[in-house]
Amino acid sequence: MPADLAVIxxxxxxLPLAQAAVAAGITTLGYRTGDESGPLSAAELRRMLSGxxxxxxxxxxxxxxxxxxxxxxxxRGADGGLDLTQVEAAARALAGQLRPHTxxxxxxxxLPGTTEEFLCPLLEKxxxxxxxxxxxxxxxxxxxxxxNRDVTPANTPKVIGGLTPACTESAAAFYGRLTDKVxxxxxxxxxxxxxxLETNYRHVNIALVNEMAVLCHxxxxxxxxxxxxxxxxxxxxxxxxxxPGVGGxxxxxxxxxxxxxxxxxxELARRVNSRMPRYVVQRAATLLNEHGKSARGARVxxxxxxxxxxxxxxxxxxxxxxxxxxxxxGASVSYHDPHVPAWEVEGRPVPRADALYEAVxxxxxxxxxxxxxxxxxxxxxxxAQLLLDTRGAAPTGAAHRL
Numbered sequence: 207m208p209a210d211l212a213v214i215x216x217x218x219x220x221l222p223l224a225q226a227a228v229a230a231g232i233t234t235l236g237y238r239t240g241d242e243s244g245p246l247s248a249a250e251l252r253r254m255l256s257g258x259x260x261x262x263x264x265x266x267x268x269x270x271x272x273x274x275x276x277x278x279x280x281x282r283g284a285d286g287g288l289d290l291t292q293v294e295a296a297a298r299a300l301a302g303q304l305r306p307h308t309x310x311x312x313x314x315x316x317l318p319g320t321t322e323e324f325l326c327p328l329l330e331k332x333x334x335x336x337x338x339x340x341x342x343x344x345x346x347x348x349x350x351x352x353x354n355r356d357v358t359p360a361n362t363p364k365v366i367g368g369l370t371p372a373c374t375e376s377a378a379a380f381y382g383r384l385t386d387k388v389x390x391x392x393x394x395x396x397x398x399x400x401x402x403l404e405t406n407y408r409h410v411n412i413a414l415v416n417e418m419a420v421l422c423h424x425x426x427x428x429x430x431x432x433x434x435x436x437x438x439x440x441x442x443x444x445x446x447x448x449x450p451g452v453g454g455x456x457x458x459x460x461x462x463x464x465x466x467x468x469x470x471x472x473e474l475a476r477r478v479n480s481r482m483p484r485y486v487v488q489r490a491a492t493l494l495n496e497h498g499k500s501a502r503g504a505r506v507x508x509x510x511x512x513x514x515x516x517x518x519x520x521x522x523x524x525x526x527x528x529x530x531x532x533x534x535x536g537a538s539v540s541y542h543d544p545h546v547p548a549w550e551v552e553g554r555p556v557p558r559a560d561a562l563y564e565a566v567x568x569x570x571x572x573x574x575x576x577x578x579x580x581x582x583x584x585x586x587x588x589x590a591q592l593l594l595d596t597r598g599a600a601p602t603g604a605a606h607r608l
Contacts, residue, residue, distance in 0.1 A: 209235040209260065211380075212271040214296045218455055218519065219313055219348045220277030224259060225250070226359035226384050233258040235267055237299070239278040239292040269303030273380045275311045276300070276325075277348065282457045288316060290324060297325055301332025309342040309376045315405065315456060318398040321345045322369065337369055344368040344377035345394050347401030353517045363387040367397025402459055406472045409458040411446045413475035416482050419448035419608050423489075430598040430607060448608055450575050450596040451482040451524025453513025483527035486608070490571055490594055491535060493606055497592060499570055502536030507559060507569035509586075510576025511543045518545040525575050526551050540565065544580050566590045574599065 212235040213224040220236070227234045236259060268274060278292035293314050300310065310329060312321050321344075326337050337343040346366050351357045364381040366388055368374030378388045391397040415433075422429035429448065437445035460473040491501040511525035512518060520526075525541070529551045532539050540557040541549055542565060549556045559565030566572050567589045574583070577599035587593050587604035595605040 209233040209258075209267075209271050210273065211235065212237055212262070212268050212274040212300075213277060214268070214274060214300060215239045215277035215279065215292065215314070217277065217279050218352060218521075219279070219350055220275070222350050222352075222359070223275060223277060223313070223348075225254060228254050228257040228259045230384055231258070232383060233260075235260055235262045235271060237262045237265075237268060237296075239296045239299075265299040265303055267303075268300050269305055271308065273309045273311065274300055274304075275313055275346075277313045279455065280314050280316060281455075288457065288459070290316070290320070293320075293325065294328065297328040298332055301329045304329060304333035304335060304341060306335060306340045307342075309344070309373075309380060310337075311344045311346055311377050311380070313346055313348040315348070315401055316345075316398060317459060318395045318402065321394045321398060326369070338373060342368065342370075342373040342376040343394075344373050345397040346377060346381065347397060347404065349404075352519065353514055359384050360386055363389050365389045365391055365397055365400050367391035367394045367400075369394055405456040406458055406469065406475075408446075408456065409452060409479060410471055410475040411444070412448075412452055413478035415446045416448045417478055420485060423608070428607075430602075433598075447598060448596075449482070449524075450486045450528060450573075450608070452479045453522035453524060454519075455521050457522075483524045484531065486524075486528055486573070486575075486594075486596055487531040487535070489606075489608070490532065490573060493592055493594055494571055500536075501532070504537045504570040505568060506532050506537045506539050507565055507572045508539065508541040509543070509566075509572060509574045509581065510578050511541050511546055511549055512576055512578075515577050516545070516579050520546065520549075528573070528575065529556060540569075543576070544578055562586075563589050566593075574605070 210232045211227050213220045214237045216236050216238050224234050224236050276296045278296045280288040280290060283289035312325055330337055335341050344366055346364055349362050364385045366374055366377045368377055374390055381388050419429050433445055436443055458472050458476045460469040494501055494504050508525055511523055512520055513523040529539050540559050542559040542562050566586050571592045572590045573594045575596055577597045583600040587600050593605035596608040598607055
């Protein structure tokens with residue numbers, strides 16, 4: 207049965223696209239590139255299926271769509287660069303079925319030049335077709351903010367860059383069915399570089415405010431009050447919040463070795479942010495010591511171990527390194543997270559606290575790593591012997607803040 211759209215890769219990028227397409231009345235095929243999966247409730251899946259969504263396991267079904275969007279994950283590889291293994295698998299699966307006049311769009315986070323130099327040859331070789339002549343090829347940076355209910359595909363402008371002007375217009379026609387605004391980039395590389403800039407912008411600014419957190423603690427300055435005041439400025443400032451580290455699926459890229467140059471600011475930001483778990487553990491050990499306790503043998507409870515609030519996603523979560531370092535100091539580590547029923551760190555299960563308030567009262571130190579909506583921090587701070595708040599979420603004076 208033909209479909210308007212094939213979403214290839216049903217992880218944190220592809221699943222929201224598939225949901226938006228179904229909601230817009232577009233018959234959609236979902237094809238997995240690996241073991242990726244997004245958090246779908248049974249009710250959400252039923253709604254998608256009734257709206258025209260169909261999971262596919264046979265690559266042959268990809269040959270009966272008008273538009274194919276590749277949303278395969280590109281995790282950080284062993285060399286620190288982006289691993290394109292799943293993008294390659296998606297391209298090979300699609301290429302063997304690709305038909306003339308199909309529009310192929312890449313949304314996976316990639317470096318500039320990837321669509322034309324890596325994806326295009328795979329599609330052309332596998333299909334015998336020519337991009338820009340026989341089929342359309344474009345790139346569109348994914349703009350997904352998991353857990354943000356105010357940001358939807360409809361109200362988020364979509365950037366499009368094609369191999370040719372006709373490719374751009376074909377992709378724009380598709381996305382025009384999903385969003386109120388389509389922004390046309392000059393070409394593929396410009397659209398890919400938009401993704402690079404947006405991702406690095408986040409990491410650089412988080413690094414700045416993380417360094418400010420360390421500085422303000424050393425100076426005895428209330429960083430959270432500084433941020434409260436600074437964000438009243440109506441121009442030239444966007445407030446970011448410090449935290450125990452940076453997780454998620456958007457990895458900073460400094461382009462070292464690309465065109466003979468790199469982005470030194472991004473590499474520095476990556477190093478600053480990667481030090482935050484170590485800093486949190488240092489603060490935890492100091493806090494215990496100041497209250498007559500040693501980290502060795504201390505009962506430490508981690509609250510919220512996902513990388514983002516109100517999500518079940520553990521991708522790149524700094525909680526893992528924090529748990530490892532605390533255990534290395536001899537602490538007894540447990541956790542609570544309403545979205546994570548079981549958690550392993552370095553192949554070992556971490557004990558889960560089922561009775562939250564009893565666990566907080568029993569712990570020598572409770573560390574808030576992620577502020578889930580269900581946490582009543584006023585009530586928890588009353589129960590806690592010591593509470594280290596890495597998110598600035600507890601009421602003033604109720605906890606020791608990062």
